[in-house]
Amino acid sequence: MTQIPHVGPWKTLWRRLRRNRQAVAGLAIVLILAVVAVLHPWIAPYDPAQVDVRHILEPPSARHWFGTDELGRDVFSRLVYGAPISLLVGFVAVGISVGIGTVLGCTAGYYGGWWDSLVMRFVDLMQSIPTFFLILSAIAFLKPSIWLIMVIIGATGWMGVCRLVRAEVLSLKGREFVLAARVQGAGDLRILFLHLLPNALVPVLVSATLGIAGAILVESSLSFLGLGVQPPQPSWGNMLARARDNLASGWWVTVFPGMAIFLTVLGYNLLGEGLRDALDPKVND
Numbered sequence: 001m002t003q004i005p006h007v008g009p010w011k012t013l014w015r016r017l018r019r020n021r022q023a024v025a026g027l028a029i030v031l032i033l034a035v036v037a038v039l040h041p042w043i044a045p046y047d048p049a050q051v052d053v054r055h056i057l058e059p060p061s062a063r064h065w066f067g068t069d070e071l072g073r074d075v076f077s078r079l080v081y082g083a084p085i086s087l088l089v090g091f092v093a094v095g096i097s098v099g100i101g102t103v104l105g106c107t108a109g110y111y112g113g114w115w116d117s118l119v120m121r122f123v124d125l126m127q128s129i130p131t132f133f134l135i136l137s138a139i140a141f142l143k144p145s146i147w148l149i150m151v152i153i154g155a156t157g158w159m160g161v162c163r164l165v166r167a168e169v170l171s172l173k174g175r176e177f178v179l180a181a182r183v184q185g186a187g188d189l190r191i192l193f194l195h196l197l198p199n200a201l202v203p204v205l206v207s208a209t210l211g212i213a214g215a216i217l218v219e220s221s222l223s224f225l226g227l228g229v230q231p232p233q234p235s236w237g238n239m240l241a242r243a244r245d246n247l248a249s250g251w252w253v254t255v256f257p258g259m260a261i262f263l264t265v266l267g268y269n270l271l272g273e274g275l276r277d278a279l280d281p282k283v284n285d
Contacts, residue, residue, distance in 0.1 A: 016278035023274020029267025037084040044077035049232045057250040067252040069242065075253060078234040079260050085235045086264065089150050089219040090212035096154025098208050101161025106192055106200070108162070109169030116166075123159045131156050132218065139227050149228050153215050161207050168200035202279045209272035213265040220261050236261050 017023050036043060052072035060067045066075035108119040135152050142148055172178065173196060181195050222228035223237025231238055236257045243253035 017274055020274045020277060022270045023278070026267045026270025026272075026274060029263055030271055033083060033087060033264055033267065036080055037087045040080045040084055044074075044080040046074040046077040048073060048078040048081040048234050050074070057246060057253070059250070060252055066256045067250065069239075069250070069253050070246055075239075075256055078239060079236070079256060082234045082236045082239065082257075082260070085146065085229055085233070086216050086219060086261075087212075089146065089153070090215040090268075092150040093153035093157065093215040093219075094208050094211040096151065097158040097211060098161055098204060099158075100155070101158035102165050102197070102204060104158070105162040105165030106169055106197055109166040110173055110188070110192055110196065119162070119166075123162055126156070126159050132221070135218065135222065136227065139222070144222075144227050144230060146229050146233075149219055149222060153218050157211060157215070161204060161211075164203040164207055165200050168203060169196050172196055172199055206272055206276045206279065209268055209275055213268035213272070216261070216264055216268075 017027070050073060052068070055064070055068050055072045057070060058064055058068045058072075064074050064076065066079065069075055069078070104119050108116040134156050135149075138152050139148065178191060178195055181191050186195070219228050219235070220237035220240070223235045224241045226238070226241060228237055229235035231242075239257040240254060240261075243250070243257065246253055
């Protein structure tokens, strides 16, 4: 009798993911950005805050690959130093939103009743308020900082995760493995976090990947408005904001930060869509 070799879930996921060229392209972009973020002190050829009035608004050249800005600072170095900030905002903000959404969605779906109704009405209330204006309102009363931005983005972006987790828990809590765990004397917390939650993480993983791109866009928009990362600390958003006055004389100070934001968001979106297809049993074998 021929024994069928066991294939682990991660190998199955990787096999399905690598068949999707767009997902592989997104993964490549994400990995390159991660390497740049980790190794930025060694990749950047110049100090990002170094002012050089002799080389103001120089076009791209062998000396300055992406040119210089209105203060003579190297644009490439500033982009490289802005990468870890943007990625940090994305990961921390999504971590906060996933944590809040997972706990509320899991408990709402499991316990039901008045708690479920209360959580869902709160979700409806939060979704009825434009997130960006809610963030602007919160920042208006507080001093802008990178950590404040991360907390606010995370605290206002958990509603989608909550709905996804709740729906998964509602479909799983009547399954045989949950009933068996309850018969064996498992408590609610054990059932929630050891049986239901691991089986409900598939949509959370996809939502988190897509959420990183959204958080980076929000941070860039806030920095562009002067409410996010504050100079002299470089971020892609505040680089675009300072470049507005030099559009005619230095196209590179706008194009390269814009391309960095575009490629980052594109990479995470492609990877998220690829994960969604790879984890969907209706799409795969």
